[in-house]
Amino acid sequence: xxxxxxxxxxxxxxxxxxxxxxxxxxxxxxxxxxxxxxxxxxxxxxxxxxxxxxxxxxxxxxxxxxxxxxxxxxxxxxxxxxxxxxxxxxxxxxxxxxxxxxxxxxxxxxxxxxxxxxxxxxxxxxxxxxxxxxxxxxxxxxxxxxx
Amino acid sequence: xxxxxxxxxxxxxxxxxxxxxxxxxxxxxxxxxxxxxxxxxxxxxxxxxxxxxxxxxxxxxxxxxxxxxxxxxxxxxxxxxxxxxxxxxxxxxxxxxxxxxxxxxxxxxxxxxxxxxxxxxxxxxxxxxxxxxxxxxxxxxxxxxxxxxxxxxxxxxxxxxxxxxxxxxxxxxxxxxxxxxxxxxxxxxxxxxxxxxxxxxxxxxxxxxxxxxxxxxxxxxxxxxxxxxxxxxxxxxxxxxxxxxxxxxxxxxxxxxxxxxxxxxxxxxxxxxxxxxxxxxxxxxxxxxxxxxxxxxxxxxxxxxxxxxxxxxxxxxxxxxxxxxxxxxxxxxxxxxxxxxxxxxxxxxxxxxxxxxxxxxxxxxxxxxxxxxxxxxxxxxxxxxxxxxxxxxxx
Numbered sequence: 161x162x163x164x165x166x167x168x169x170x171x172x173x174x175x176x177x178x179x180x181x182x183x184x185x186x187x188x189x190x191x192x193x194x195x196x197x198x199x200x201x202x203x204x205x206x207x208x209x210x211x212x213x214x215x216x217x218x219x220x221x222x223x224x225x226x227x228x229x230x231x232x233x234x235x236x237x238x239x240x241x242x243x244x245x246x247x248x249x250x251x252x253x254x255x256x257x258x259x260x261x262x263x264x265x266x267x268x269x270x271x272x273x274x275x276x277x278x279x280x281x282x283x284x285x286x287x288x289x290x291x292x293x294x295x296x297x298x299x300x301x302x303x304x305x306x307x
Numbered sequence: 308x309x310x311x312x313x314x315x316x317x318x319x320x321x322x323x324x325x326x327x328x329x330x331x332x333x334x335x336x337x338x339x340x341x342x343x344x345x346x347x348x349x350x351x352x353x354x355x356x357x358x359x360x361x362x363x364x365x366x367x368x369x370x371x372x373x374x375x376x377x378x379x380x381x382x383x384x385x386x387x388x389x390x391x392x393x394x395x396x397x398x399x400x401x402x403x404x405x406x407x408x409x410x411x412x413x414x415x416x417x418x419x420x421x422x423x424x425x426x427x428x429x430x431x432x433x434x435x436x437x438x439x440x441x442x443x444x445x446x447x448x449x450x451x452x453x454x455x456x457x458x459x460x461x462x463x464x465x466x467x468x469x470x471x472x473x474x475x476x477x478x479x480x481x482x483x484x485x486x487x488x489x490x491x492x493x494x495x496x497x498x499x500x501x502x503x504x505x506x507x508x509x510x511x512x513x514x515x516x517x518x519x520x521x522x523x524x525x526x527x528x529x530x531x532x533x534x535x536x537x538x539x540x541x542x543x544x545x546x547x548x549x550x551x552x553x554x555x556x557x558x559x560x561x562x563x564x565x566x567x568x569x570x571x572x573x574x575x576x577x578x579x580x581x582x583x584x585x586x587x588x589x590x591x592x593x594x595x596x597x598x599x600x601x602x603x604x605x606x607x608x609x610x611x612x613x614x615x616x617x618x619x620x621x622x623x624x625x626x627x628x629x630x631x632x633x634x635x636x637x638x639x640x641x642x643x644x645x646x647x648x649x650x651x652x653x654x655x656x657x658x659x660x661x662x663x664x665x666x667x668x669x670x671x672x673x674x675x676x677x678x679x680x681x682x683x684x685x686x687x688x689x690x691x692x693x694x695x696x697x698x699x700x701x702x
Contacts (some may be wrong), residue, residue, distance in 0.1 A: 185537055219623040
């Protein structure tokens with residue numbers, strides 16, 4: 161059965177009323193952090209999602225937003241959650257989507273969001289001995305004395 | 308026999324780009340693989356936040372030196388989506404044309420590299436000669452061989468003349484003949500079969516499990532192609548087939564790419580015969596309203612996805628890029644397990660890796676200085692001159 165935007169709304173309304181689709185084939189689902197594992201499980205089991213395109217993390221200035229982009233029958237379903245800056249943690253979804261392993265390492269590396277229960281949180285793109293902080297945070301400044 | 312850990316890279320004669328594989332061997336068999344990336348991280352996502360949309364148009368193009376245009380199309384589609392505009396049809400056709408020419412040159416390039424990795428350098432020289440036909444066409448259309456600078460936000464910057472259309476169609480006739488020959492070679496040539504058949508097995512279950520993309524998954528029998536699944540540019544109205552095979556090995560990945568060349572030729576002919584008339588670009592404001600957008604394209608290596616968060620200014624608030632090589636990295640490790648050490652280069656090459664694309668944020672730093680130091684270009688240059696002078700070289 162092909163998944164439609166109506167079907168996505170129907171399945172996910174048990175988790176959140178905040179489901180928006182402003183442009184064709186794009187759905188944004190906003191959820192509290194505690195509901196992440198449950199929501200991703202529903203997307204995998206009931207919508208049959210098999211492809212996690214990527215994870216985006218961003219600093220809004222007040223909180224960190226984390227967006228999980230899934231591809232389901234040509235529709236990009238984005239699950240949006242956020243975490244406070246003094247507690248930058250979200251549950252890891254690696255046990256549901258193993259493809260998340262590098263994407264979670266990346267957000268940990270460059271913005272400092274810790275995916276809890278992630279099996280391997282080594283650096284991904286920054287050098288192993290990097291001490292310059294998290295470059296993609298808005299308050300980040302290059303280490304002093306240089307351009 | 309004791310297991311041996313073999314580090315390959317970041318600098319190694321068998322690698323074309325800097326990456327590091329730590330391979331655990333049991334005799335000649337690979338039992339485990341650990342991959343390190345980041346050696347060409349350039350900070351593009353961060354840089355984009357401090358540049359205007361027009362400047363970013365040209366920065367995004369430099370994420371990759373091969374599939375540069377897939378990135379530009381994603382960027383312009385994202386901005387246009389937030390603006391809520393529909394670009395002229397002729398512009399969409401021209402974008403689709405360049406996207407497919409890019410796929411052609413990328414697939415010819417890859418076929419040559421694959422030939423080279425298995426010691427079949429004649430194939431490498433043949434395909435790269437044919438790739439020049441595509442490069443000449445791209446230069447004819449855009450003035451450039453690699454970074455075409457074809458897009459504007461709201462359309463394209465250059466129109467197509469009737470003479471150019473004629474030359475493109477002639478080029479397609481030549482490439483079709485050549486590709487028919489490569490198809491014969493790929494399927495029948497004994498040296499290719501010996502090195503590619505049943506090598507680097509990727510079962511569909513594993514490919515899905517790790518969310519792999521592009522020709523890599525299509526060679527494992529999975530029908531995934533963004534051009535069909537979520538059509539962009541003018542793909543919705545063009546007849547073409549998604550190529551898959553179910554051999555799950557390196558040979559399958561060769562066959563998929565060779566057959567995809569025929570599909571691209573078919574698409575380009577359709578575009579040239581049905582090219583609509585009209586404008587090629589529309590005027591857009593400099594400031595982009597508050598909003599967010601996701602755009603993904605089927606780049607030659609697979610799904611390339613970009614996310615844009617705009618905050619009403621002339622500059623993006625956040626821009627995120629995930630290239631196909633990043634998505635295919637976890638399955639490399641799976642494909643390598645159980646193969647022979649000698650097959651490592653071809654198995655890695657079979658996903659058509661593009662490390663430069665994947666790494667985007669490096670801040671250059673030297674080991675002898677204080678840790679975490681950044682180093683400016685003029686100081687780096689002075690350091691280089693001194694380094695060579697100490698060893699008796701003249702700058």
